[in-house]
Amino acid sequence: MNNIISWNARSIINKETEINYLIYKENPDIIAICETWLKDKDKFMIPNYDIIRKDRANQIGGGLAFCIKNSIQYKDIKLNDSQEQKLEVQAIKVPFNNKWLNVILMYNPCKNITKEEIEHYSNQIDEPKLIMGDLKAHHPLWELNLNPKLSNKTGKTLFDFLASNVEILPTPPGQTTRFDPVTGKTSTIDLIIGSQTLSHFEIISGQHLNSDHLPIIIKIDDNQSPLKNKEKEWHYTKEGWTKYQKELFKLKIEDTKALPIIARQIITQTIKEYNQRTDKRSLVYRMMETCKELKILIKTNSISSIAQIPPWYVFTKIHKLILCIIFLKTRRKNNKKSILHDREHNV
Incomplete structure (x- = not known):
């Protein structure tokens, strides 16, 4: 069609x-x-x-x-x-x-x-x-x-x-x-x-x-693979990220319930405008910064926290691995704090 x-x-x-x-x-x-x-x-x-x-x-x-x-x-x-x-x-x-x-x-x-x-x-x-x-x-x-x-x-x-x-x-x-x-x-x-x-x-x-x-x-483009069949890693240039932030502030978001929908809508509209070349370091940075801008909490106390991300973002194996790394680093950090606390308590 x-x-x-x-x-x-x-x-x-x-x-x-x-x-x-x-x-x-x-x-x-x-x-x-x-x-x-x-x-x-x-x-x-x-x-x-x-x-x-x-x-x-x-x-x-x-x-x-x-x-x-x-x-x-x-x-x-x-x-x-x-x-x-x-x-x-x-x-x-x-x-x-x-x-x-x-x-x-x-x-x-x-x-x-x-x-x-x-x-x-x-x-x-x-x-x-x-x-x-x-x-x-x-x-x-x-x-x-x-x-x-x-x-x-x-x-x-x-x-x-x-x-x-x-x-x-x-x-x-x-x-x-x-x-x-x-x-x-x-x-x-x-x-x-x-x-x-x-x-x-x-x-x-x-x-x-x-x-x-x-x-x-x-x-409609029948030859273009649907999103679920062709997962994309998105990459924003510095200029593109600045534009993206401005678009967020233009919305003057008041109701936090709107955040997942707005994020999903913005990504759908703007993802085609940016360079989609793979850059793993940029991917981690952009993912964390986007969640920060939209006030979306990524919980690091459970691997199942992937479900907390709004549905506009499709996770690849790399993204899941990144969240696992974040989880492990957080757990190690918390373990160190717990050991120090126990040592201070014993003293």
Whole structure:
């Protein structure tokens, strides 16, 4: 696959020209559309694409659709509805790296969504997974200029979901996905959530196409190995490390719960910008300094302390060996202190 597009079209009945242009410009393998506004009687066809629809029943607006190239194999996933049934949800699976990529399309019709409802749908599909759509979630984690007091309940819900699950948010912080047609203010509410192995996906906003939402283009490189299959040791130049520190301070972190997510997000966004040549001395220094900057405690009284590190960092055998060395040095130091204490006590 080359790319997937997620777009809140706000009615596709009158947007045949826009969709044809989008296909011509981006050649997407899949177009996931929110707010189709289609009814059972409406016909919707795209040449060379199969359409899977989920129209909203008995109400105007809403509706979802997957448009899949007819050259791509796919399976429709039947999801069990949640008790809340606030979200409109649709799911498919497509081949990706010799396995199935599970894709969920979500639309939030301006309601307060709970973490349990998101988890209800997310837990029904296997890894790797991609969750996308218009969630109408406002939070400073992905809207950098947003006053924290203006975070809505769905934004806090999504933040809690990311904090308590292994999924990441590949959407770049501050990326514009919607323009308010009245005030002209921008926001980031069309989000992409995915498995950590999909962190190499590039997320960009497309051109304005007669909707207040921009199409979100997910660029996929099938030839690039996922993170778990190609572990990387990261190396920062002096200049790069200074830039990295400045980015941290820009965030003005107040809630320590956000640290693992922010660290994971920053690493995902910036790791490609730096030289990744192996430098073991730099690796140790950078790892310890990063944890210090993010106020993340590495416990040295137990080898199992590796689990204390946030999930954005993938440990290789070298890294585990480094932590073991740190542990052994700390234990020896503590043993020496204990011997000296015993000698002083005996005297």
